[in-house]
Amino acid sequence: MNFRTIIEPFRIKSVESVKFTRREDREAALREAGFNVFRLRADDVLIDLLTDSGTGAMSAAQWSAVMQADESYAGSRSFYRFEAVVKDLTGFSHIIPTHQGRAAERILFHTILQPGQIVPNNNHFDTTRANIEVEQVEALDLVIPEGRVPHLIHPFKGNIDLAALERLLAERGDLVPLVMVTVTNNSGGGQPVSLENLRGVRTICDRHSKPFFLDACRFAENAWFIKLREPGQSGRTPKAIAREMFALADGCTMSAKKDGLANIGGFLAMNNAEWAEAARNLLILTEGFPTYGGLAGYDLEAVARGLEEVVEEDYLRYRIRSTEYLGEKLIAADVPIIRPPGGHAIYLDARALLPHVPPVQYPGISLANQLYVEAGIRGVEIGTVMFGLHPDGTETPGAMDLVRLAIPRRVYTQSHIDYVAEAVIAVAQSRQQLRGYRIVSAPKTLRHFTAIFEPLA
Numbered sequence: 001m002n003f004r005t006i007i008e009p010f011r012i013k014s015v016e017s018v019k020f021t022r023r024e025d026r027e028a029a030l031r032e033a034g035f036n037v038f039r040l041r042a043d044d045v046l047i048d049l050l051t052d053s054g055t056g057a058m059s060a061a062q063w064s065a066v067m068q069a070d071e072s073y074a075g076s077r078s079f080y081r082f083e084a085v086v087k088d089l090t091g092f093s094h095i096i097p098t099h100q101g102r103a104a105e106r107i108l109f110h111t112i113l114q115p116g117q118i119v120p121n122n123n124h125f126d127t128t129r130a131n132i133e134v135e136q137v138e139a140l141d142l143v144i145p146e147g148r149v150p151h152l153i154h155p156f157k158g159n160i161d162l163a164a165l166e167r168l169l170a171e172r173g174d175l176v177p178l179v180m181v182t183v184t185n186n187s188g189g190g191q192p193v194s195l196e197n198l199r200g201v202r203t204i205c206d207r208h209s210k211p212f213f214l215d216a217c218r219f220a221e222n223a224w225f226i227k228l229r230e231p232g233q234s235g236r237t238p239k240a241i242a243r244e245m246f247a248l249a250d251g252c253t254m255s256a257k258k259d260g261l262a263n264i265g266g267f268l269a270m271n272n273a274e275w276a277e278a279a280r281n282l283l284i285l286t287e288g289f290p291t292y293g294g295l296a297g298y299d300l301e302a303v304a305r306g307l308e309e310v311v312e313e314d315y316l317r318y319r320i321r322s323t324e325y326l327g328e329k330l331i332a333a334d335v336p337i338i339r340p341p342g343g344h345a346i347y348l349d350a351r352a353l354l355p356h357v358p359p360v361q362y363p364g365i366s367l368a369n370q371l372y373v374e375a376g377i378r379g380v381e382i383g384t385v386m387f388g389l390h391p392d393g394t395e396t397p398g399a400m401d402l403v404r405l406a407i408p409r410r411v412y413t414q415s416h417i418d419y420v421a422e423a424v425i426a427v428a429q430s431r432q433q434l435r436g437y438r439i440v441s442a443p444k445t446l447r448h449f450t451a452i453f454e455p456l457a
């Protein structure tokens, strides 16, 4: 017999209660938080879809590895285990642990970038962009045109535009110190990049003698999409596909808070020995000795085990299917979302849903706030607030105005997701009542985290 239901490939050994609140409590909490869901207390949130980063549930095997860890300052056994797992997966020669992804980014970019340069990517995530711009370097997004249109269906909407990359390197190649590709493409909707596209990047980089780095946060989800969608790949294991993805690159930055299935951790990995030495020296200055990089020995153990579990087929089948399940329910109810559903999140198209709220009145903030008030669900704006403010202080609409509902790994069950779908559909049906916002105060960079808003009358 062949059953169609894809079940969670685990049973639950330890549970954590969620707190139910009343609508008026949530209204007060949101007002108190300056109408910015980042400023809420997590205890006031019922279902927290703010991020899939560091919010996953660890396995019993990870927790027991935590107890086995070696906390030696230098040369810890846990580092060697971590290093062996990362090398086996990525094939890179130099493995530098960091406390999370952005530390790997900062160390890489501060080590190699010079003011006035350009770093191309399919789409830079916010911390990546900020860590590049702080070096007075341009972070250039070159995702394929299909990747910018939410309702357009394409199997690999995260692909980088190879012709645009070729043109950039031909015309201004002397300004490009490296090429990056983010798998899956978070800012573009959690969309995958094909092996064919990565091979194309490799060829172009070889032609112009440029190093190619992956932002590998969600490499396993990307590998699963390749298995599902790319011709000739269905018979391979996700790990074999992931290895080929890494083999096409010269290095990577990684946040182990995503596909490392850990609550903290990351790494910078590469083949270039000179860059690696410079990176390790900077690491010692700000993160820690190169065998722990700001992590406890037990974090290194959790990541090492997590990287083994994340490429298991049963896990990835469930993971990608459960995100798609939420997407299907919303599509069936005509809620505009980025299609097809991405790997780690569903992205509501707030601009399409709220045409009466102009981008500079932040439709994403309006929708995210209403979801919280109505249902206690926390999503995050990915749009004009996150990307609309430029280093010169000017503001323009972001490429899209989205609300991301990110699904923590192995945390919520199908009924939680059913509740989320019901709530989103109800809020979408009351769209006419939603109003825009203005910013009362905000910092100059990464303003979305701490900005204070006020609803417009």
Ligand code: F0G
Pocket (backbone or CB within 6 Å): 050, 051, 052, 053, 100, 101, 102, 103, 125, 127, 128, 182, 186, 215, 217, 254, 255, 256, 257, 266
């Ligand atoms: N790159 C991508 C594609 C990311 O999604 C993130 C984090 C980072 C780099 C930075 O990693 O958080 O460990 O420093 N994304 C989280 C998110 C925060 O919610 O999407 P980090």
